[in-house]
Amino acid sequence: MNRTPVIAIFDIGKTNKKLFLFNEDYHIVYEKSARFNEVTDEDGFACENLEALRSSLFESLREVFKLEQYDIRAINFSTYGASFVYIGENGEPLTPLYNYLKPFPEKLQEDFYAQYGDKNEFSRQTASPALGSLNSGLQLYRLKHEQPEVFSKVKYALHLPQYMSYLLTQKAVSDITSIGCHTALWDFDHQQYHAWVEAQGIFEKLAPTNVADCTTQVSYEGHTLAVGCGLxxxxxxxxxxxxxxxxxxxxxxxxxxxxxxxxxxxxxxxxxxxxxxxxxxxxxxxxxxxxxxxxxxxxxxxxxxxxxxxxxxxxxxxxxxxxxxxxxxxxxxxxxxxxxxxxxxxxxxxxxxxxxxxxxxxxxxxxxxxxxxxxxxxxxxxxxxxxxxxxxxxxxxxxxxxxxxxxxxxxxxxxxxxxxxxxxxxxxxxxxxxxxxxxxxxxxxxxxxxxxxxxxxxxx
CATH class of the missing domain: 3.30.420.40 (ATPase, nucleotide binding domain)
Incomplete structure (x- = not known):
């Protein structure tokens, strides 16, 4: 039986989570969708169910690997942005996946901009309008100042696409498309992380940056796969x-x-x-x-x-x-x-x-x-x-x-x-x-x- 070569793509939105198989002509030959009930963080604010997301990833992969008509050669991820997963030394999440719609403390935001210059100029440098939690870098700043004991245990802060990839590869990377999207982390004038990132001890919590077309070879269910770092x-x-x-x-x-x-x-x-x-x-x-x-x-x-x-x-x-x-x-x-x-x-x-x-x-x-x-x-x-x-x-x-x-x-x-x-x-x-x-x-x-x-x- 000639099996069809395909790539598996996990497309994770705020509401719908989808899995697609594309053939070599980039036609969709299989799709599956799911929805998960949200959970709440320690403040009672709704957030993504990380455990359900992790379980669904592996369950979905087990299902598609049983489909004998397909030869899965690669896997990649595309997810919504502005969301960090904080993992410890053992690779497990230390906190809920905080919702980017969660209100950001006004005093904390004022303190941040007071330290790092005029809000408008900072926003211009980082191409990041002042959007509170939608600036994911400020979520890290908040974690450091509101939960310093948790912050100290963070091995890596991974944007959601890279966390999904990490679940398969156990390799922590940062992706430029996530870092460069209204995070307040990237200095567009100098094409590098903004100075505040190192000054606040954030840089050491960020995994090495990889190009978006990089892959890691992974053995899964007896198959060798090229797994992307997510986008x-x-x-x-x-x-x-x-x-x-x-x-x-x-x-x-x-x-x-x-x-x-x-x-x-x-x-x-x-x-x-x-x-x-x-x-x-x-x-x-x-x-x-x-x-x-x-x-x-x-x-x-x-x-x-x-x-x-x-x-x-x-x-x-x-x-x-x-x-x-x-x-x-x-x-x-x-x-x-x-x-x-x-x-x-x-x-x-x-x-x-x-x-x-x-x-x-x-x-x-x-x-x-x-x-x-x-x-x-x-x-x-x-x-x-x-x-x-x-x-x-x-x-x-x-x-x-x-x-x-x-x-x-x-x-x-x-x-x-x-x-x-x-x-x-x-x-x-x-x-x-x-x-x-x-x-x-x-x-x-x-x-x-x-x-x-x-x-x-x-x-x-």
Whole structure:
């Protein structure tokens, strides 16, 4: 029996935990998902169930190794970021996996910035807006000052992707995609850990840094496997695009947050950009990726619920509204909707001004695209980007995509789709370690949207 060579990818989100097997053409040939009930930390705050996660890893591997049709050659991990697992000398966790949403003590944060300079300048240097527990380096600072006896026992602080890898390899490493993602640990000016990391005794708790395509050979269930060190999910999702496209591009990743990722913008982060919610990531090759964020997905959800309630429809209706290029010019003639020559922000509009919910929805998307242009331009300026790829929920929204194409009339706008981009990226990162075929060039399905400035949110 000829067994299919595959790579196993564990994709661990806050809610869903998934296992995928990809064949050498990067098609998913097996998938499994699970959910775990959260536990609480010593303060009663909800957090990840580490023991359930560990047990599920080994249980899932035992299951897939029984599938005789597959030859598992490699394993990698992609997980959410901003979460440390503190392990002791015996490799066991010393604390719960503290939730990055847990409120950070205000006094402790004030003390930190008082020691290490102006908050805005520090945030610029580390490309890390002051986000409390979302700055995972500050979680380590908190542990040292609130639980010094536990801190003293920490052998290594591992971000969650690297902890999952450690469970199989027993090798502690740090990964640049996790270290470089709003952790407040990395000095982007000097491309090294920030001075505070050593001053606070944090550096010695961090494992040696490995490149993202490194592997460790592991014997498991009688098989020799190449096990990756794991990736931060935002960086993993960018990998298929970097692998397939070499001309400068920007990726607009849409969901609850709409994140503009420009891997071709290497300009240092400015204070103004930071104030406008820009930050920098490090990609899997260690290069900076400038990013800007907008809470558009959440706003879309809130406003479509408002529309559904007023027009007595279901929110699902707004996933499939057809684009009508005549609506926005017509709305611009309605004095109830216009101020200073442009449409009012949608949240300020009385819905009685619309004839129907299709008109109202076009106004909502117009407003979101108008904000998106401002956000994306923060990372586009000064670069040679000629293409924008849009993935996630808004890539399937005809109203959004047509308006975005109109707004960026000098750029090529594509809706991009691929199955499980984050997991796919984690698989591609290890391509040379398991896959004897060339990397496919058709991993990403693209749909081009022609620009028509007649209904551009930046022109009308």
């Amino acid at each position: 931060h999910d935002s960086s993993a999702a960018l990998i298929p695009y970097l692998a397939n496209f070499h001309e400068p591009f920007m990726l607009l990743s849409t969901g609850t947050w709409c994140i503009s990722l420009n891997p071709f913008n290497h300009n240092p982060l400015t204070a103004e950009e930071l104030e406008a919610d820009c930050l920098c990531y490090l990609d899997y090759r260690g290069n900076p990726v400038k990013a800007s964020r907008l809470f558009s997905g959440y706003e879309h959800e809130v406003q479509t619920k408002r529309l559904a309630e007023y027009f007595n429809t279901g929110p699902a209706r707004y996933k499939s509204i057809a684009f009508d290029s005549a609506i926005i010019p017509a709305l611009k003639k309605n004095p109830l909707l216009v101020k200073d020559g442009d449409l009012l922000p949608f949240a300020e509009v009385d819905l009685t001004a619309f004839n129907n919910d299709t008109e109202a929805y076009h106004h909502l998307i117009y407003d979101l695209v108008r904000k998106q242009v401002i956000s994306s331009n923060l990372v586009l300026k000064g670069t040679a980007v000629r293409r924008i790829f849009v993935d996630g929920g808004f890539s399937k929204n005809l109203v959004f995509m047509n308006m975005l194409a109109a707004a960026f009339e000098d750029l090529e706008i594509f809706a991009a789709s691929m199955p499980q981009a984050t997991s796919l990226g984690a698989a591609i990162a290890l391509h040379k370690h398991w896959n004897h075929k060339s990397l496919p060039t058709n991993l990403i399905e693209l749909k081009y949207y022609l620009s028509n400035p007649a209904y551009s949110p930046t022109k009308i």
